[in-house]
Amino acid sequence: MSTPSVPVIQFLGAAGTVTGSRFLVETGRARVLVDCGLFQGEKALRLRNWEPFPVPPETIDAVVLTHAHVDHSGYLPALGRAGFRGTVFATQRTLELCRIVLPDSGRLQEEDAAYANRKGYSKHDPALSLFTEKDADAILENFRGVAYDTPIEVAPDVRASFRTAGHILGSASIVLEIAGPEPRKLVVSGDLGRTAHPLLVPPAPPPACDVLLVEATYGDRTHDDEAGLARFAQALVRTAERGGVAVIPAFAVDRTEVVLFHLRRLMRAGAVPRVPVYVDSPMALAALAVYRAAIASGDPEIRSELHDVDDPFEPGDLREARDVASSKAIHQERGPAIIVSASGMATGGRVLHHLAARLPDPRNSVILTGFQPSETRGRQLLEGRPFLKMLGRYVPVRAEVFDASAFSVHADQPEIVAWVGSAEGRPGLTFVVHAEPQAAEALRVTLSERLQLEAVVARHGERVCIERVARAT
Numbered sequence: 001m002s003t004p005s006v007p008v009i010q011f012l013g014a015a016g017t018v019t020g021s022r023f024l025v026e027t028g029r030a031r032v033l034v035d036c037g038l039f040q041g042e043k044a045l046r047l048r049n050w051e052p053f054p055v056p057p058e059t060i061d062a063v064v065l066t067h068a069h070v071d072h073s074g075y076l077p078a079l080g081r082a083g084f085r086g087t088v089f090a091t092q093r094t095l096e097l098c099r100i101v102l103p104d105s106g107r108l109q110e111e112d113a114a115y116a117n118r119k120g121y122s123k124h125d126p127a128l129s130l131f132t133e134k135d136a137d138a139i140l141e142n143f144r145g146v147a148y149d150t151p152i153e154v155a156p157d158v159r160a161s162f163r164t165a166g167h168i169l170g171s172a173s174i175v176l177e178i179a180g181p182e183p184r185k186l187v188v189s190g191d192l193g194r195t196a197h198p199l200l201v202p203p204a205p206p207p208a209c210d211v212l213l214v215e216a217t218y219g220d221r222t223h224d225d226e227a228g229l230a231r232f233a234q235a236l237v238r239t240a241e242r243g244g245v246a247v248i249p250a251f252a253v254d255r256t257e258v259v260l261f262h263l264r265r266l267m268r269a270g271a272v273p274r275v276p277v278y279v280d281s282p283m284a285l286a287a288l289a290v291y292r293a294a295i296a297s298g299d300p301e302i303r304s305e306l307h308d309v310d311d312p313f314e315p316g317d318l319r320e321a322r323d324v325a326s327s328k329a330i331h332q333e334r335g336p337a338i339i340v341s342a343s344g345m346a347t348g349g350r351v352l353h354h355l356a357a358r359l360p361d362p363r364n365s366v367i368l369t370g371f372q373p374s375e376t377r378g379r380q381l382l383e384g385r386p387f388l389k390m391l392g393r394y395v396p397v398r399a400e401v402f403d404a405s406a407f408s409v410h411a412d413q414p415e416i417v418a419w420v421g422s423a424e425g426r427p428g429l430t431f432v433v434h435a436e437p438q439a440a441e442a443l444r445v446t447l448s449e450r451l452q453l454e455a456v457v458a459r460h461g462e463r464v465c466i467e468r469v470a471r472a473t
Helices: 043-050 076-081 092-119 133-140 225-241 255-268 282-296 324-332 351-358 377-382 413-421 437-451
Strands: 008-011 023-026 031-034 062-064 087-091 143-146 152-155 158-164 172-178 184-188 211-215 245-249 277-280 318-321 337-341 365-368 387-390 393-396 400-403 429-433 455-457 463-465
Touching: 031 152, 031 172, 062 152, 076 092, 076 133, 087 092, 087 152, 092 133, 092 143, 092 282, 211 413, 225 245, 225 255, 225 365, 225 400, 245 351, 255 277, 255 282, 255 337, 277 282, 277 324, 318 324, 324 351, 337 351, 351 387, 351 393, 365 377, 377 387, 377 400, 413 437, 429 437, 437 455
Parallel strands: 031 062, 062 087, 087 143, 184 211, 211 429, 245 337, 245 365, 277 318, 277 337, 365 400, 429 455
Antiparallel strands: 008 023, 008 463, 023 031, 152 158, 158 172, 172 184, 387 393
């Protein structure tokens, strides 16, 4: 393995795109990977998941995870199968959620490949899964849960600390301290949460550092929560009045909880009709149990006002579909009703079957509740595509499509700028990551003009020295 004279960071993902978060830090004595996510969206991006990893996985000493979403953690089973044997460091809640997310992801991939082979629509013969449930179970043996704000040595001369990020339960910004004659400090924001997240406390401010990596998913816009919630309520009312079914593609971790939280509030206020609410995702239901346990235990990540609420996720008629038979039975529902199912970008999972069944009927609706990367089915719906290809066929889109971006748990531009500006000292150099090009450039310009920072948009594959341009404290 090469031994750089100064620490180097290489952008192996989440550069020029919002997915595939992977940042490799190399020193003279160690290799540490911050995040190990799946690429999603355009085919060219998805194909990166199948390419050999840029460095031999067995030479990586440790992986440090910001949180459990698959675009940050989902490549871990494949990395383990390819030879990685190091430790995966994550907060305790991230560990709990990865125990749900990773095996479920492997199982879904195996099921999707088997379905494609049965139906014969894959151009691969046979269709294969990137990794299996067994691979996921194996990598989980390498996990080590750590506490927030407690430095831990993750590799020779490299210490990591986790700071609350407020994005999902267990999410963190990572602080890497690299020892040596001239110590360096690197901060990776991870996905930053909202100051107004209905469930979680806001992100902790970053420390002074030599290099900062900051996400920019919504780096070019400001969330209008009030308008977004109004669109959400309007969509539900319109769909119920038609006797239709509202399909809500939602990420299994956190987004499902936020959607249920708002459904409960709106239904109790009489703002939307009380109808059956189906949650059709074993992963989402397992994650829901983790959130409920966190609230019951008074977890400090949870907003204090929720600690005395019996169940903030029960809208009144919650129906949980835990097995395939229960999922199929939902197809008999004629409405009005609501179906919440993963995945949030409609890239896979049970939601595809619900979309295939409901999209052709104009009485129904699809409500998109988060960022939809380029070329995902969610983005195609937002763009008004008349047909959607899924499960080996083209499905006509006659259902009404709504964009309810108020449900995003990513910080918007003002919140990102405020977080960077709250740092205990100015970062020496800032790299903008985890964004499509327009959003990344917009945030770069804003950080440069408003905070007078040296900000650069990261490029995929580039290697950059972590220069000691600011004395970290």
